[in-house]
Amino acid sequence: MRPDRSSDPHISSLTAKKRPAVRYVIAVLVSFCMLLIGFVTWDAWHSRQQRLADTATVTANMALALATQGEGTIRVVDSVLAGVVERIEHDGMVGTDRERLRLHLRNMVSSVEELHGLFVYGADGSWVVTSLEQPIRGNNSDREYFRYHRVNKDRSVHVGLPVRSRSSGVWILPVSRRLDNPDGSFAGVVLGTIRVDYFSSIYERFDTGASGTIVLMHDQGRLIYRHPFDEKLVDNDVTKGTIYALYKRSPTAGTAMIRSYIDGVERLYSYRHFDGFPLIVATAQAKDEILAKWWQSTSILAAALLVVLALLCGGAWRLVRQIMIRDRLEQELVSARAVLQQDNRELAHLADNDVLTGIANRRRFEHLLQVEKSRAGRSGKPLSLVMVDVDYFKKYNDTYGHVAGDECLRQVAAALRDSLGRPTDLAARYGGEEFAILLPDTDPRGARNVAEHLRIAVMRAAIPHAANPPGVVTISAGVCTMRFATGDDTDPTLLVERADALLYRAKQSGRNRVRSDEDEDSSDTGMDRDRDKKNAQPGSAARHA
Template identity: 40%
Template structure:
């Protein structure tokens, strides 16, 4: 270690006595600190020490006067042989490569060692042009900048220092090793396969019997599984419209209320009824009535509902939508969109009381800003049903909210 004046001459030295009267003003790291006011640690280019004659890596920092002006440099030198000893511990092939580089793409040390490559700039290597621009560590196959040989490289950029380490295994050697290993595995597998065929031949009769029984059991199990899934689907889905049925709605409502209580979020019920549906059946027949319900259901499916909302057939010509986490205006907008979308289907309904003589729906909406424990699902539905009654009484083809004042009719 050494401390140098602003002139480049040594002030203190950890080893040499007396102080060597050699200036380092021409060294890269000294010029760097002279130009830069940053006093962070700087790793310089590899140089040959003018004191010991060894190749060293200078690690330095700027020293400032109280007014911030340049006072000098403190420098620690690390012998390059240290990295040679460390890197020699690793088992590498003749064509494998290990390297330590600075973040500016200059080589600090490389194995196999070549003094001619020290301080060489390899910024055109794919490691610096592509890989390190997107990730600080990883693995890739590319041609080494020092000799052009393709290798499988692993690389990492150090967090605390502007250094990059990489290790590359020769691609051809890796392939040869893989092929050699694979041949051994293939031969071993062939031997094991032959043994299996021999054992299989001995017990084939028993296996055939067991296989026949297993196939039969599997077929029966698959049939039972299919039937069970079909029954589950029928139990939770409405067969006519493909929507959730009343059973699924009864299961969903308490859980939606529990969620609203826990999150202190609003809950909305939209009770939907097809206007004058009995008259529609009487006029067009029940088959047409079923088709009408399917069309209305498909129309409601297009509404902007979230995954934690539920659209269900409530019964007969009635549908229900349970909306979670919706403000009153948002829920009201969805209800208006539903009424408008069904009317725009323009399904003829000559027996309807609305002027357009098309199929329409009326919607009763109940929006609860806070859900409290002890409220039953039927209380919600009853409020929505009362609002639906008001929508019907006031002319149909409209949305009525349970807390809507008469002036907003």
């Protein structure tokens, strides 16, 4: 049964050339559909980017507002601290009326909503005066802010890392100033505390959506507050978070789409560093919420587009179908002609190539030998030939069987073909287990190098051969080079005879080796060479050993 070739690309191209109307309709339809899809896609993408850009502007403005609010909170507390420092340093720690000072601290805490507590510590860290109703005795010299002021003479406000209050047990943000003695030595610390959950009263006023968030962190990489508030997250290390990494690259402000490492939600974040304080605030809206309305409108638009495309394709298909029915006979004729041409190509391939190995056959080799001999005569360049024979191939067949022998020949042929470096070189099966390698424009040394390369390539193929001393399949090769003059009527088969004779010598000298004209001993007589040629005639033992 003849194979079905209706899907042959050559047939399809011929058929398409006979159906310009079909191709025109399809081209117009495809172009229009692609244009429509491209426009809708571009519009949807532009709307999406605009939506994200607008939200980025909103979150950036919100981050600015939150930073301004936070800065104001810190400055209010700092103003109270500055007043207490001035009062103590003016009156001195010894001369200060501690009861009056305690009442003053209590009044400040009750009138300033940002304050959770006010504390004065001595140089040794002991509690001197506090705003508490019932002061407790203790020592805060181990706190970060106390250690900072003890070694730094900086008189500006210091915002420390969040700590859990020893007096109330809640998380607080410490804001402190240094106290100095008249001689400038360290006299202690004035501390104002802000409850971490105080920021909830500020941040809950901002609408960040159901999955949005607001984050306040210290620029030393510690989390202070995250909305919605979770006490377990306070003082967590955020140095490995994406927001902190962005801050390190752009210390003032920035915006980016980030997936949270806390809850895995992808959000559009905008952050801003406080002006004059070591704090960073970031606000974010969930990407899904930002694009929810966009997805809704885009889905409606995509559905409408699909309906339009379906109607267009349906109408176009009806038109194309009518054209295809009209052209059916012509297509069948074109297909039949294409099948015939394909058959001719296959026959030509079979005529020029060996069925078993897939390389050139003897017919093609002898034709190209004549062609290359004429070309060598015109150019004056040498023409070389390598005759190759598989060693102990009869023993191989006797050991492994003829099916394995055929596979062996295929592998040897593949090794020879793949080892040739130029497109002008030709590997052909000459007969049985003998191969011919035609090498145009190749001198004796180059031809011998090629032959050695072929011999090594076959050995590296590692085809098992127990009856061969190396244990694998090997080849022997004879290499001959000739030059021809213009109009030279020398029979090119002489090149085959000489190469075959050298192949016979290679087998006589031990197999698995190359023998060339250059290897011939200078003492060899012409009679010896004639004897070699006679022994190497087609059908000689050299091809079957």
